[in-house]
Amino acid sequence: MSQKTLPVWVDIALIPLINVLLAFVVAAGVIVLIGENPLEAVNIMLMGAFGYDEGIGYTLYYTTNFIFTGLAVAIAFHAGLFNIGGEGQAYIGGLGVGVMCLALDAWLPWYLLLPLAIFSGALFGALWAYIPGYLQAYRGSHIVITTIMFNFIASALMVYLLVNVLIQPGAMSPESRRIADNATLPFMHEVFGAMGMDIASSPLNVSLFLALICCVFVWLFIWHTRWGYAIRMIGFNEQAAIYSGINTRRMVVLTMCISGGLAAMVGINEVMGAQERVVLDFVAGAGFTGIAVALMGRNHPVGIIVASLLFGALFQGGAELSFEISTITRDLVVVIQGLVILFCGALAYMVRPTLERIFARVSVEKEL
Template structure:
């Protein structure tokens, strides 16, 4: 029996959907165990995420960060690299965005600051990813170990800079001064208001459009360029790639630069789009959640967008759920997220053999 006879939509759509449904089924058992109605809880969760325009805005705002980090993990994974440093790369990328805004917010208009901030975030994130990439390519250090350690180094570096150099005068908290409004990325509800579209206030801003453009960039790079062919070849069979004349070390470095640059764009959404100042811990675990988003999305931009929206819905709907039912704490919502990751990641092949066998038997018949 040939794997080619199994329809593509089975592995891309049906199997992930079954894994997610099983995760929610087990989550329902958790709600029953604590004495709550899982149907009622699901209603609050869905309504909080998609039931009104403000909730949708928050869902898409959370999804924006997850699209950036999901793409960052995915492009590295295509080359056979497991980049777990998205958290640190996003952190340092936010530093780049913040420095651009602090330096130019009083002298340049938004149309100039925005591209500079995007470039700054991407460059700082890429620069932070370069060192683990170089150590992997030229010194043989494993990319998983180095990227994990660089997350902690990035955190310590940010604390030092915020406390000693970038903290605003006259405040105790390690936070920079607020940017001038010329360095604020517009909210989508403000952009749509002049056209008669009334959208509830939410942090959703133009960074969401940037995230979608990055998906198009990813699709074009990976499947429609010679560079994409090289990175997919290295990820599939490094020995064959080297035999074909591809410089594996060079591919490793530039792929990690792209990965770090994508992760660094989280700062555009958080620093320039929402907080309007430079602060600590703005990444909030998005770098690690991006790993699950990439795996659930099958390393395809459309799948990554859908997976990011699912996790964004869990973030926003979970907050609504914890508000409406006090016995369901935020930790229970984290359990739901963990179950989704478990069944969509570690146990993703639970149904794969049986379902593929079913379709193969039907094709043979």
């Protein structure tokens, strides 16, 4: 049965919703097995994620990172590339942001340093993604293997740099010095405070707006430019793209560079925002979560925003759940998050054949 038998809204909205509900049903079964009330657990998670100012702030803070990495994975998917290197690209991109901030924070305010940091981070992330892209396009190396390998290389490189090069003199912790106050991004509670509205403090900062701007950029680039059309054509049928005169090798490398640059924006949220310095493992798995976000969001910016919000709520609400119910440990919360990733990723099209049969039957009955 062809995908065309399903309305667009079913593919974009209904199937992901059913997958999420199935994941929660299985998670509820796990919670019942350990002797807890799943309805109480859901209530705690929702209240932890959206029930108070600080919780909302943390939810949107996680959401910001997932939007960046989700967009990075999505733009590669459109070219038929499975970029699993978002973790390493975000890590190295954060290094670029940190280097720019540490070099210029004594002279520039944040609103002048921000565009330079964005450029520096995107450049570092793009260069880190360029190598797997080049190897895929010109040497036949598989993008999945090379991007996974580059995650480990990025991790080892950052450990070396933070322990031996960037570490604050006299400090024991492997992290850089704190960047100057005039170079840090304004937090949302500070922005709202300046407008006379008092909200609880959280790591949420103005990089959320940068994430939304990136969503608009990806939408315009993929669906309203010649390069975006070429990327989608390569992903749909590479041989047809070659026959039509598209330089597929160059477009593969370009796509990976853009993907790496988008993942690098995590460094803006973390280095200039939440951490205000370069620390070890500041990406904290956001690169891998971005894969599930892109799959669930159907590689569309609107879907990615919704999926990122869901995973942001799972991270924040899950932390609250493990704190409130002692028998539900942090490991079990990770299991719940993993179930959502499983159903929205590996089992994303499990319910499609059933829905196709239902809609085909409905359309036949209407014709009769």
